[in-house]
Every structure is written in C-alpha cells, then in structure tokens.
Amino acid sequence: MVGSSRIGNIFLSPDSTLSNRTLRFLFFPFLLIYSIQTPLGAEQIFASDQGTWIHRAIRFWSFEDPSMQVILIGVLLIGINCGLMGGYVVTRRLSMFGDTLSHAVLPGIAIGYSLSRSGKEWGLMIGATISGFLGVAIISLLKKYTKMKVDSAMGLVLSAFYALGICLLTHLQQSTGGGQVNLENYLFGSLVGLSESDLPPIITCLCLVSVGFILLHKEILVSGFDPSFARSIGLPVDFIQLLIWGLLAFCIVSSLQIVGVVLVSALLIIPAATSWLLTYRMNHLLILSAFLGGLSGLLGCFFSFLTNHLPAGPTIVLCSTILFLIMLLFSPTKGMVPSWLRSRKRGNKIRIENTLKACYQVLEEFDFKKQCFPQSLLSRRRRKSDGEIEQEIDNLIRHGYATRIKSSSKKFGENISDTMISLTPSGWEVACRMIRNHRLWELYLTKKASYAPDHVHDDAEKIEHVLGEQAVRHLERILSNPRLDPHGKLIPSQDDIERGWTTGPSAAN
Amino acid sequence: MKASLPFPIEIHDLTVAYQQKPVLYGIDLVVEEGSLVGIIGPNGAGKSTLIKTVMGMIKPEDGYIKIFGEKNTKSITRIGYVPQRESVDWDFPVTAMDVVLMGRFGHTGWFQKISKRDRNFAAECLEQMNMLPFANRQIGNLSGGQQQRVFLARALAQQSDLYLMDEPFEGVDAVTEKSIVDLLKQLRDQGKTLMVVHHDLSTAQEYFDQLALLNLRLVAYGNSSEVFTNDLLQKTYGGKLTVLSEIGGRKFKDRQHLPKS
Numbered sequence: 001m002v003g004s005s006r007i008g009n010i011f012l013s014p015d016s017t018l019s020n021r022t023l024r025f026l027f028f029p030f031l032l033i034y035s036i037q038t039p040l041g042a043e044q045i046f047a048s049d050q051g052t053w054i055h056r057a058i059r060f061w062s063f064e065d066p067s068m069q070v071i072l073i074g075v076l077l078i079g080i081n082c083g084l085m086g087g088y089v090v091t092r093r094l095s096m097f098g099d100t101l102s103h104a105v106l107p108g109i110a111i112g113y114s115l116s117r118s119g120k121e122w123g124l125m126i127g128a129t130i131s132g133f134l135g136v137a138i139i140s141l142l143k144k145y146t147k148m149k150v151d152s153a154m155g156l157v158l159s160a161f162y163a164l165g166i167c168l169l170t171h172l173q174q175s176t177g178g179g180q181v182n183l184e185n186y187l188f189g190s191l192v193g194l195s196e197s198d199l200p201p202i203i204t205c206l207c208l209v210s211v212g213f214i215l216l217h218k219e220i221l222v223s224g225f226d227p228s229f230a231r232s233i234g235l236p237v238d239f240i241q242l243l244i245w246g247l248l249a250f251c252i253v254s255s256l257q258i259v260g261v262v263l264v265s266a267l268l269i270i271p272a273a274t275s276w277l278l279t280y281r282m283n284h285l286l287i288l289s290a291f292l293g294g295l296s297g298l299l300g301c302f303f304s305f306l307t308n309h310l311p312a313g314p315t316i317v318l319c320s321t322i323l324f325l326i327m328l329l330f331s332p333t334k335g336m337v338p339s340w341l342r343s344r345k346r347g348n349k350i351r352i353e354n355t356l357k358a359c360y361q362v363l364e365e366f367d368f369k370k371q372c373f374p375q376s377l378l379s380r381r382r383r384k385s386d387g388e389i390e391q392e393i394d395n396l397i398r399h400g401y402a403t404r405i406k407s408s409s410k411k412f413g414e415n416i417s418d419t420m421i422s423l424t425p426s427g428w429e430v431a432c433r434m435i436r437n438h439r440l441w442e443l444y445l446t447k448k449a450s451y452a453p454d455h456v457h458d459d460a461e462k463i464e465h466v467l468g469e470q471a472v473r474h475l476e477r478i479l480s481n482p483r484l485d486p487h488g489k490l491i492p493s494q495d496d497i498e499r500g501w502t503t504g505p506s507a508a509n
Numbered sequence: 510m511k512a513s514l515p516f517p518i519e520i521h522d523l524t525v526a527y528q529q530k531p532v533l534y535g536i537d538l539v540v541e542e543g544s545l546v547g548i549i550g551p552n553g554a555g556k557s558t559l560i561k562t563v564m565g566m567i568k569p570e571d572g573y574i575k576i577f578g579e580k581n582t583k584s585i586t587r588i589g590y591v592p593q594r595e596s597v598d599w600d601f602p603v604t605a606m607d608v609v610l611m612g613r614f615g616h617t618g619w620f621q622k623i624s625k626r627d628r629n630f631a632a633e634c635l636e637q638m639n640m641l642p643f644a645n646r647q648i649g650n651l652s653g654g655q656q657q658r659v660f661l662a663r664a665l666a667q668q669s670d671l672y673l674m675d676e677p678f679e680g681v682d683a684v685t686e687k688s689i690v691d692l693l694k695q696l697r698d699q700g701k702t703l704m705v706v707h708h709d710l711s712t713a714q715e716y717f718d719q720l721a722l723l724n725l726r727l728v729a730y731g732n733s734s735e736v737f738t739n740d741l742l743q744k745t746y747g748g749k750l751t752v753l754s755e756i757g758g759r760k761f762k763d764r765q766h767l768p769k770s
Contacts, residue, residue: 091601091602093598215620216619216620218610218611218614218617218622218623219614219619221603221607221611222611222614224598225597225598225601225603225608225611226596226597226598226608226611227596228561228590228592228596229590229592229663231564231566232564232566232585232588232590232592233585233586233590233615233667234582234585234586234615235614276602279602280602280603280604280647280650281602281603281604281607282601282602282607284602
C-alpha cells in the first residue's frame with residue numbers, strides 16, 4: 001500500500017522543539033500558506049505522478065489506481081457523514097461545540113495510541129470518544145457550577161485539551177524514538193495514510209449516523225426546534241442531545257485521518273451552513289448538506305491531485321468554502337447577486353415612475369391641452385440638470401413609455417432648440433397610476449389617519465411605488481371614490497387610466 | 510357527584526425551588542373539568558413555573574400533582590402545551606406544517622413515521638386557525654401573530670383533554686388575540702380544560718371563567734367575578750413575601766437531615 005509505507009516516514013524531526021511547534025499552531029493560518037510551499041504535515045496525495053494536467057485529470061476520474069480508490073471512497077464517505085452530522089450541528093447552533101469536541105479528542109488519541117501501540121485500532125476510536133465526552137462533561141459542569149458563560153467554557157476546554165493532546169503525542173513520539181506516532185497526521189490529516197483498514201470505522205459511523213437520523217428524524221427535529229414542547233410530549237430531550245454528541249464524537253474521530261483536528265469542524269459546519277442558505281426544510285437541508293460534503297471531498301482531492309502540491313485536507317475545506325461563497329452570492333432566493341439585481345431593478349422602476357409622474361405634472365400645468373412638452377420644463381420640475389433628464393428620457397424611451405419629437409416649440413415661445421417629449425399610451429397609464437397612488441395615499445393620511453395636509457407628501461412619495469392595485473381598490477372604497485386630493489388636485493380615476501392617451505382626466509364625472 | 514371522576518388537575522402542597530429559592534410555596538389547587546382558568550400575578554410570581562411543573566418539566570421539592578388522577582408522567586399524552594414564544598428557535602429549518610405535525614408526535618410511537626391521516630388532520634388544524642395558506646412558509650418568516658396561530662394549531666393537533674398555555678397573547682395583534690379567545694372558549698365548550706398564563710389584567714376577567722391569583726403562594730382561586738377584587742389584587746401585586754422567599758429556601762439546603770414531611 002502506498003499509504004502504509006509512507007506513514008512511518010513522515011514524522012517530526014527530532015531537533016524541532018515543542019515551543020517551535022506550539023508557535024506554529026498559534027499561527028495556523030500562516031502555517032497553511034507555509035505548508036503549501038514546504039510539504040509539512042498536510043500532504044498532497046501523490047507527488048510522484050508526472051504528465052500534463054489533462055492526463056492527471058483523466059487518471060483521477062477513471063478511478064484506476066487501487067490505492068486512489070480507497071482514498072476517494074474514504075473522502076466521499078467522510079464528506080457525506082460530516083455533511084449529515086453538520087446539518088444537526090448547525091441547526092442546533094452547536095457549531096462551536098463541534099469545534100471544541102474535535103480538539104478535545106486529541107488526548108484520547110494519544111492515550112489510545114500508547115495503549116494499543118498502533119495507529120489503526122479501535123482503541124484509538126474509543127479513547128478519542130471518551131476524551132471528547134470528558135470535554136463535553138467539563139463544559140457542562142463549568143456552566144452549571146461557575147459563573148462562566150458557555151463560550152468561555154468551550155474556549156477553555158478546547159485549548160486545554162488541545163495542549164494536553166499535543167504534549168502527550170510529542171512525548172509519545174520522543175519516547176518511542178519517533179517511529180510510530182505521527183503527530184501531524186492528527187493535526188492536519190493525511191490522505192496518503194488512508195488505507196483499507198481505515199474504511200470500516202468510517203462506514204460504521206456513516207451507517208450509525210444515517211440509520212439513527214432516519215429512525216429518529218421526528219424526535220430529533222422536535223427536540224431541536226422546541227425543546228420544552230418536546231419534553232411536554234414525553235421525549236427524553238437530554239438523552240437525544242447526548243446521542244447526538246456521541247455520534248458527533250464518533251464522526252469527528254473517523255474524519256480526523258483526512259482533515260485533522262484543526263480543520264474537521266470546517267467539514268461539519270461549511271456544507272450545512274451552505275445548505276441552510278438554500279432551503280428551509282430540515283430533510284432537504286440534510287440531503288443537500290450530505291451531497292455538498294461529498295462533493296467538496298471529491299473536488300478537494302481532485303485539485304490536490306491535479307496541482308500536485310496542494311495539501312489534500314485544506315484543499316477540501318477550501319473547496320467547500322468556495323461552494324459556500326458561490327451559494328452565498330448566487331442562491332436564487334437569498335443570494336447576494338440575485339437580490340442585488342432585484343433591488344437594482346426596483347430602483348430603476350422607481351426612477352422611471354418618478355420621471356413619468358413629473359411628466360404628468362407638467363402636462364397638468366397645461367390643463368392637459370397639449371400632448372407634448374419641452375424637456376426643459378421637465379428638468380425644472382425634477383430639479384435636475386439637462387444631462388440627467390436626457391438620461392431619464394432615454395430610459396423612458398427604452399421602455400416604450402415616451403417618444404421624442406423634434407422641435408416645433410415656437411408655440412411655447414421658449415428655447416427653440418428644446419426637444420419635445422410626448423408620452424406613449426403605456427407611459428400615460430403608468431404616470432396616471434403613480435399620481436393616483438400618490439394623491440389617494442395623501443387623502444387617506446389626512447382623512448383617516450389625521451395627518452396634517454402639509455405632512456403627507458414625503459410619505460406618499462414612498463408609498464406610491466409599493467401600493468398594489470388591491471390596496472388601491474381598498475383605499476378607493478373606504479374613501480368612497482374620491483376625485484380631489486387634500487391639495488385640491490384631481491385624482492385620476494380608473495376610467496382616465498383605461499381611456500389611455502386623451503386630453504387628461506375628466507373633472508366632469 | 511362529580512367527585513367520582515378524577516379532576517384534570519389536582520395540586521397538593523406543591524413547593525418548587527430554583528437554586529434553593531422557592532418560586533412556588535405550598536400551592537393547593539383543584540381544577541374541575543371544563544374550566545377556563547387564567548393564571549395572573551406579577552413578574553416572577555411563578556406562573557410559568559407552575560405550568561412547567563404540571564407538565565413534569567420541573568421536579569417539585571415538596572407535594573404532588575395529579576393529572577386526571579394519575580402521576581403526570583403517565584398522562585402526558587392527555588396534555589397539550591403551548592410554550593412561551595421565546596423558548597423556540599425561530600430560524601430552525603421547519604415550515605408551519607412541520608410545526609403542526611409535531612402535535613401528532615405524541616400519538617406516534619418512536620421510530621414510526623407520520624401517517625397520511627396525521628397530515629390531513631394537521632392541515633385541518635391549520636385551516637381552523639386560518640393558517641393553511643402559510644403551511645409551507647418557514648416558521649421564522651411569519652409574523653408574531655401568525656406564529657402564535659401555528660402554535661395553537663399544533664395544540665389542536667394534539668387532541669388533548671387538558672391544555673396548558675404560557676402567555677399565548679404575548680406579542681400578538683388584536684385580531685389574533687380575538688381568535689385565540691374564541692378558540693379557548695370553543696375548546697372549553699367541548700369539555701376541555703384550559704389553564705392559561707396571562708399578564709394583562711384589563712382583559713383577565715373578560716377572557717377567563719376562573720382566575721388563579723399567584724404570587725409565590727396561591728392568593729386566591731375561584732370564579733373571575735368573585736376573585737377579581739381590589740382587595741385580592743392588592744394582595745397579589747402588592748409585593749413579595751420577602752421573608753418566605755428568603756427563609757423558606759433554607760430547608761432545601763440540608764434537606765436530607767430534616768424530617769420527611
């Protein structure tokens with residue numbers, strides 16, 4: 001096996017001191033970058049392969065290499081497993097808890113190691129699970145018997161257990177001559193070390209997690225959403241919580257091999273957080289999260305293999321982060337880009353409506369006797385420069401709301417070169433609607449909400465754009481189809497709007 | 510005689526303490542079937558605690574509670590519960606329909622799936638609260654009043670004989686408040702028993718048939734018109750029984766050395 005032959009070769013060089021090591025852990029983010037240049041602990045999958053990237057890509061996706069198959073299956077299963085588990089961790093707001101647990105298992109691994117004297121034993125699993133539970137117990141004890149808040153308790157347990165684990169593992173390494181223990185594998189993960197004998201624990205864990213969640217779906221759901229109600233129907237909420245912690249510990253331990261203590265919580269949190277952006281149903285969230293977990297595992301492996309020098313574990317985490325960013329930006333309902341586009345569209349609509357409203361008011365000044373008017377009147381009313389109004393008119397014309405007529409403006413006795421504007425029937429309709437909405441709302445505020453007439457304009461400026469037809473009907477009903485607004489101006493009626501481009505609203509009706 | 514039937518709630522000499530501070534002290538209360546009881550009292554009077562203790566979520570220091578003549582752990586499926594709105598994580602990925610279905614969980618065994626009939630029934634309950642159009646909305650996207658309606662629909666789905674509600678009128682609009690009151694009276698007319706924590710004194714007498722005035726001790730219990738008097742309200746809201754709440758807790762400290770009651 002490629003993996004098992006290499007696992008022993010990479011260990012701490014005897015001269016690197018503990019303080020040096022610990023410093024590096026403190027500066028983990030920098031270490032990540034550093035480790036890309038010098039293959040530290042987080043190692044790439046196969047450094048030996050040569051050839052173009054296309055060859056490597058083909059070789060990767062053809063799944064020919066047997067040791068590669070093991071790694072891919074392992075990564076896929078762990079991705080799915082962490083994704084599923086993460087769905088519960090994230091929705092129950094246990095993310096920090098997952099992080100703490102992943103660090104708290106380290107002393108257990110060291111002790112399990114020293115007892116079983118090999119890296120691939122169930123003893124390791126058991127030791128890690130016990131150590132994880134001990135960490136959890138200490139957190140709840142601290143919470144119960146001291147004034148400590150849960151975040152500080154987690155921080156304390158996380159760092160204390162982590163430090164203890166590193167000390168124990170380093171000691172073990174030196175006392176055994178450094179032959180068997182590979183500290184960095186547990187800190188940063190090592191895909192190369194993954195062999196067939198690692199698969200059974202992973203598969204067992206996935207089975208436990210998925211069977212548990214299928215059978216107990218409704219119990220877990222209700223105790224996560226509304227614990228006091230769950231208690232009221234007789235569910236053992238604390239036991240269910242304990243069960244989830246147990247599965248979580250098991251899941252973390254079985255994933256350590258791939259991404260290591262430091263990054264395993266990323267595998268738990270990121271796919272689930274991504275899914276939470278996309279759905280609001282628990283079962284959809286779980287399926288999606290499992291899928292994304294598996295996908296980022298495969299992609300991470302692939303890129304690590306392709307580039308030949310990226311460490312696999314961090315690459316997997318980066319892949320799932322990139323998936324998260326893509327969803328954050330482009331998810332149809334909650335994504336930032338779609339919602340930015342929507343708000344831009346709304347902004348444009350409001351601008352158009354405001355221009356059209358001003359057009360109506362200009363026409364109103366002429367008592368609707370003229371069908372077209374000079375552009376300068378519009379810029380005066382909008383209190384904007386000619387250039388800006390030019391753009392607004394262009395915008396209207398693009399949407400088919402207005403047309404430009406080359407001047408015959410002598411009639412107005414004004415600027416000869418002035419461009420004449422005329423509204424199209426659809427432009428007239430929108431303009432009428434906006435004026436109606438505005439004046440109707442002003443009337444409503446003065447009549448029914450006892451506003452002073454000089455206070456209603458600003459509010460109506462905003463409401464006019466969001467008043468739907470249904471609300472308009474309602475307002476017309478409670479104001480009994482009014483014709484005049486608080487300032488004595490005509491409110492265009494439905495008739496005026498539907499009659500289209502005529503000589504303006506008829507006061508006679 | 511009615512006495513042959515077990516009472517929905519029978520509380521005997523109940524004392525509850527949080528960290529050795531008594532919250533309820535020596536409560537005796539018997540609620541008859543078909544009662545619509547409002548629990549009123551100042552903040553920290555133990556109103557929610559009383560309900561949670563009846564539900565069996567809090568273990569009492571002294572005394573016992575019987576629900577329909579049995580220990581409350583046995584008759585849990587006969588109780589429907591509407592918790593306080595703050596106790597829920599509103600961002601949780603569940604829809605209104607999912608929440609109402611939770612009302613059926615008590616009738617469905619472990620490992621069993623929710624049946625089609627349960628789904629239909631849950632839909633009926635939503636319909637009754639006028640919330641069916643919102644069935645597929647995420648619960649956090651509903652307004653406070655709508656969320657409360659969903660909670661009540663869940664309580665309906667539980668088909669219980671006894672309902673315990675913790676401040677169902679908290680943070681709801683007038684229309685929802687009216688429909689909740691209608692629902693409470695309708696349930697009472699069906700012979701169900703209801704006990705509701707309430708904080709608004711101005712409506713207490715109008716909404717409930719019976720009132721329990723609570724402040725550490727049960728100050729009074731009886732028909733609203735008889736109990737809702739200035740005198741008793743003064744006694745309830747007039748201030749804490751400081752000595753009782755401070756000294757009374759001492760007996761829990763060395764409980765094992767004191768004679769059993």
